[in-house]
Amino acid sequence: MSTPHVVVVMGVAGTGKTTIGPLLASRLGVPYAEGDDFHPEANIAKMTAGTPLTDEDRWPWLEAIGAWAHGRAGLGGVVSSSALKRAYRDRIRSAAPDVVFVHLTGDRALIEDRMAHRQGHFMPTALLDSQFATLQPLQADETGVAVDVTGSPDEITDRAVSALHGLTE
Known part of the structure; x- marks a missing residue:
């Protein structure tokens, strides 16, 4: 991508947003913001307890991410959500x-395995089903790319960078 865009790294829990986001930001030469840091404490408490968030829980979080992205317009950045x-x-x-x-x-099995082996994260594997049930993949009129998470973080990041460059060619 020739101009600095703000990239939102998205996907269900366990796909590697927190791993790939900083790698992608580094490759693009822009700052990274961890989407989980935008959650109110009440949201973290609900997820830690294994309770899925409602849309009403998510609106302030999404608005905070949008505000960060707006502030990075023209400068570029990567944020996870x-x-x-x-x-x-x-x-x-x-x-x-x-x-x-x-x-x-x-693949759901790969993602569940990765979630089961990560440490220090509040999201339990029990919520993975609700994540997949909620997921609506990108639609044709949404600017973005899908990137498979099979392989190493560097391989995934390489695919993401290539796909992003393909958007502007």
Whole structure:
């Protein structure tokens, strides 16, 4: 991508948003923001307890991510967000219309295995089913790319960078 865009790395829990996001930001030469840091404490507490968030829980979080993205317009940046529903992506786009989405996708068994082996994260594997049930993949009129999460973080990041470059060619 020739101009600095704000990229939202999206996908269900366990796809590697927090791993790929900083790698992608480094490759693009822009700052990274961890989407989980935008959650109110009440959201973290609900997820830690194994309770899925409601849309009402998510709106302030998505608006905060959108505000960050808006502030990076023309400067570029990468932020992670599950952004599972079209309405959630629309909420981010309402603040930052030019964001580009990188949807990390993969086999459910692989994602569950990765979640089971990560440490120090509040999201339990029990919520993975609700994540997949909620997921609405990117639609044709949404600017973004889908990137498979099979392979190493560097391989996934390479695919993401190539796909993003393909958007502007």
